[in-house]
Amino acid sequence: MLHFTCDCCKRPINPEQELRYVVRVEVYAALDPMQEETDDEHDHLQEIQDILDRLDDADDDRISDEVYQQKRYDLCSNCRSAYVKNPLGRVALHELGFSQN
Ligand SMILES: [Zn+2]
Secondary structure, eight states, X not given: OOOEEOTTTOOEEOTTTSOOEEEEEEEEOXXXXXTTOOOTXXXXXXXXXXXXXXXXXXXXXXXXXXXXXXXXXXXXXXXXXXXXXXXXXXXXXXXXXXXXX
């Protein structure tokens, strides 16, 4: 039987009793086109792929993580609703009691 744990609160998620949510985060460097390449249809993803191909040889995970990172998280329903409200992890003012409401 598959066993899932919420990556946020570490609580076990029983798929038979509750919904499990998956968050996929993709972060990549927004590379500006090289000056000599002024094509309107410049493909940034291809450019990133080219860099990744070059970095494969370097075998340095830290550098490639700075260019392109993809993460996948399992979330329980509670953490999912919290994440959706605050996907960037900023301090939620209402949770600190500063809400005007
Ligand atoms: Zn959770």
